[in-house]
Amino acid sequence: MSQDISPPPHIPVRPDWLSLHVEEALEPSLPIIDSHHHLWQFPDKTYRSTDLLHDLASGHNVRATVFIECQTCYRTDGQPEMASLGEVEFVLKEIEAARKAASPTRVAAAMVGHADLLLGARVTPVLEGLIRCSEGRMKSIRNIGVWHADPTVRASVATPPPHLLMDPRFREGLSRLAPLGLSFDAWVIHTQLEELRSLAGAFPDTPMVLNHVGGPLGIGPYHARRDEVFRQWRTSMLELARYPNVHIKLGGFGMTLFGFDFYNRPRPPSSAKVADVIRPYVETCVEAFGTQRCMFESNFPVDKGNIAYGVLWNAFKRVAAQASVAEKADLFHDTAAQFYRIEAI
Template sequence: MNRNIPPPHIPVRPEWLALCTEEALEPSLPIIDPHHHLWQFPDKSYRSADLLDDLASGHNIRATVFIECETGYRTSGPSEMASLGEVEFVLKEIDAAHQAGSPTRVAAAMVGHADLLLGARVTPVLEGLISTSEGRVKSIRNIGVWHADPTVRASVATPPPHLMMDARFREGLSRLAPLGLGFDAWVIHTQLDELCSLAGTFPETRMVLNHVGGPLGIGPYRGKRDEVFPLWQTAMRELARYPNVHIKLGGFGMSLFGFDFYKQPRPPSSAEVADVIRPYVETCVELFGAQRCMFESNFPVDKGNVAYGVLWNAFKRIAAQASATEKARLFHDTASDFYRIAAI
């Protein structure tokens, strides 16, 4: 990840978000938030206290899953072990949340980073992440987002093209399942065929696709949502054939979707958010089933477009007609199973 390139994240404006507040719908519904970050960078910060402020929006967030974001890396020692520093940073944030009396198990599971291009040499890194995290690291993420058009800035990361097709990467990924680790995939809709190949080659590896596979609404795809949707839908239908693949339902506040709520004079209500994201959520649930889908906040990345409590209300509006069993899967059980989080 090259942090010298400005990230495609929308700045958070607390005073703007405060213009739309809502009471939590179904406040007793148990939730695991399976995708959020904690970070400290020169230009921005999102620490446990900030997360706890968002969690205090009235929803029953039982636990969360921290996702790697290249923060707190070690600055000395072997370069391949630098990401262990991020785990150490998060453990301190967990302790701070506990000291603050949080009822939520913050970072009950973690998704760490290990460079899978190391091939077989990645094993000590994986073992180090598991040990250092006290067993909380349950999955590994190597961001693979890439597009030939430089105007498509869909991620902070700048990986090489066709990362998941690299033989060294695949050798490294083969080391995950024997250690009980899953793989968090983050690619955009034009790359879903490569994830299909990966899932088919490693059926024993549990995989979860972040942010519904990134159907693009920026660069050459801006204003072409009606053209992109069926292409994304067809690719997702093919991906659904692989039973080891799960889907995170979220990320809609990122700039790549092109929804641009932040340009409005007031932040969106949950009803407004639900209206625009419903086709993507319903398509995923139809194709993969609730047992392979989980709602995610993707905070604080999505916070530039929508407030935390409003976002979960939007998800609950979309799932309003689902059965109790389906709701349990979408909001809690699928995440609990995938990340092997003990009963809460």
């Protein structure tokens, strides 16, 4: 493992490096919904529909995808709280571009947007605007809550205040989701899972999905403490599983916070190698939550700095190789379709 305890949150994508290892898709007919990916246009990096379609052409049967907010292309005029509608407008244009390219995948069949829940009751017009602007694709809202007191723990590019999920104003805002048919995408790290447990208990009628298996840290003060962190994380996840409104996304393993520094190696990892590394985390989540509350995600292009798209889905298929037909359907397609209310594909 690298001795760098504070790597950048996003590893640059190196197409030439990724091309050093290419695999044919395993179980190429297995229906998939990619439950978590981004599209963005930033001064220093882009990931547009053409880039996504290139990754989708790796041989897997990805029927639909779920776009996740990433604070791109926000409106620069009008009411500040409405700025995130600009991201939805950007994604709709990318959807149209994918249609014109005759993509067999329903890109962004569902969307997860951003509305500042710290607005409390005043967030309702923003939520209504997102639903209306998205042409009905808006299914969930994400406010990133990742925070740690140690500055070497750079687990996200976002900088939320500490204990966001415990803030009364935030909770007042979150109470506005369920009446509008919206869910909540939670992104916190393993040291914050008790806060998510409190939130899930306070809002049992709000469906929630925890991104990236709850972020068991492998950087900063947690570097070289993987077994200890795993035990703490597993205990927290088993407790969180008691709340039936909470679901789990199985992925994000290419993020630097895990400390799996594939990017430092001469060649990109094989799916067998990735499967060996991620298996304990996936199996723990499935054991705790069951397949009907677990869904695989690519987290692209964030994870693309470490793992190629086709290789990643092969790794997921290797981990799930002993699952039944029904369990595989849940993990790769049905749970995401149910949670994000995606019509039959």
